[in-house]
Amino acid sequence: xxxxxxxxxxxxxxxxxxxxxxxxxxxxxxxxxxxxxxxxxxxxxxxxxxxxxxxxxxxxxxxxxxxxxxxxxxxxxxxxxxxxxxxxxxxxxxxxxxxxxxxxxxxxxxxxxxxxxxxxxxxxxxxxxxxxxxxxxxxxxxxxxxxxxxxxxxxxxxxxxxxxxxxxxxxxxxxxxxxxxxxx
Numbered sequence: 629x630x631x632x633x634x635x636x637x638x639x640x641x642x643x644x645x646x647x648x649x650x651x652x653x654x655x656x657x658x659x660x661x662x663x664x665x666x667x668x669x670x671x672x673x674x675x676x677x678x679x680x681x682x683x684x685x686x687x688x689x690x691x692x693x694x695x696x697x698x699x700x701x702x703x704x705x706x707x708x709x710x711x712x713x714x715x716x717x718x719x720x721x722x723x724x725x726x727x728x729x730x731x732x733x734x735x736x737x738x739x740x741x742x743x744x745x746x747x748x749x750x751x752x753x754x755x756x757x758x759x760x761x762x763x764x765x766x767x768x769x770x771x772x773x774x775x776x777x778x779x780x781x782x783x784x785x786x787x788x789x790x791x792x793x794x795x796x797x798x799x800x801x802x803x804x805x806x807x808x809x810x811x812x
Contacts, residue, residue, distance in 0.1 A: 680746030
């Protein structure tokens, strides 16, 4: 599924590739056409927000939401991240954490999902009590999936967690975050 990978590079500009949201959406559509769930979920996000797609009289946001919901219902981490973000935007942090946890339990993860769940645990959002230790562990696992999206944020958060009490450890995570393209 090279189309999806290339689409992500066109979206992020990682590796020096020129950012091009319209071309990115086209390659996500090609991946979606091949039933690639990540491609379907990201295409859903493009349609929902109108990013990289031509504006038409027909609002495609509804179709985008349906694609995201479909992928999330299949336990796809990319779909779950997008569905959880929608829940969070509607102040349902507990629902978002439940989605993240169900993916982790099923073994279907990506770096962004691990980052998001780790952030929730470290900051006590959508959980009954903070679990900083588990959150940090999830961030380290997210970094191990580099260069997947979310690994750079996880490395940055690890830097932030360690900078006061363990500067040497913090410097390690800072270097990784910069290498992964985190923008300060």
